[in-house]
Amino acid sequence: MKRKLTIALLSLGLFAWAHAQEVGLKTNLPYLLTATPNVGVEFTVGIRSTLSISGSYNPFRLPVRERAAGQSYRPSLRHWSVKPEYKYWFCRSFERGYLGIHALYAEFNAGGISLIRPLREHRYEGRAYGAGISYGYQWAIGRRWGLETSIGAGYLRMDYSSYECPDCGKFTGRYTRDYFGPTKATLSLIYFIR
Template sequence: MAIDNGITWEYLIDKAFRPARNARMVIVCTAEDSTVVIPPLPPIAGIKEYPLARPLPIPVMTVAPAYRGQFVAVKTNLAALGLLVANLGVEFSFGRGFSLDLPFYYSPYDINSKFRVRILGTQPELRYWLRRDWPGDGHFFGLNGTVAGFNVSFPGTDRFQDPERALWGVGLSYGYALSFGTHRHWGVEFNLGTGYMNYHLDTFDNAYNGKLMHTEKKDYWGITRIGLSLTYKFRYRKQITSKSQQRRPEHD
């Protein structure tokens, strides 16, 4: 490498080593007398000998596995329970920062002769969590839909019932979830949503076998979802395979 200030070395790299990079050569040697010792060549005047350089070890890089939090939750809406509407929901996370919430509401009974909240419905919601690698805690935004049948009345009002045509609607919501406990399984969740609803409405006199007053169709814009829920989460971790871990090593 030192001859002629490296000119010879650069010539060998360009003209000899590069074309021979993918060459294959087989050398077959035979020796009649294995005890023959080949004498070393005499040194050439003017050429300085350098010791053979030992190859540097190739560093091996290990990548520690990374994990993303996931969960499956069972919940009940305390706000709906306050109206004596039985409800149960399930939510599960997927991907990075997404979850699907599936609540169901069913109340087939009258509280008394003047007060009833009969509901059969669901409000599925797709949620995006700001803590993308640990969904189920913190702030989230949701896109939800509503499908429900109803027969409701309150003291001092008429009775309102859907005429065999379910209420439907869509909306957006914001919420916040907080986990607590030793292993953070238990939690509370609040969310509030606004949007659009369309429904047909039969209005009856709020009395036993009350007469039909009128029928109408309505469009509603406003609050469509209120949640104050108690949750229990089954948490697990999903290993993330990064692009560097997926890439196969290349060798020249």
């Protein structure tokens, strides 16, 4: 599945580059701070509209930790996601503010993260999908560079399995959860190709 996602993102980027008036390559800086590589491509489809697709993938294994009782475990925050979005800009494409409609699909395997209470003693493995609306603003920081921030809210459905301990525990069940709330928060650095 990850290979197909990579091929789809590259194909979309090449198509956009060949046909759009302006194309931006972007990365979400907070994701990079959590060691999650991510990339996005955005291209104009009209004077005041753009389409973007971004993806992230965190395949890294965290170092082995030890509990107070002396047991060792390996925390996990592995995931991948894809997020398409349509943006309507108030001024012109890639200038100032916009309203957007976004979708999201992600798969995850997370547990043993002491800073996040539900992930401290359990591991969750599953998928999430949904959609929402967003507001964002973009600043030019050079001839070919931009900085964009956005926030969004909407609906997610999560289908997942739960396990007792962070890395190898007993299966405790399959669950479905509906979520309404924040679905997007970005601070992206953008490089414009055209």
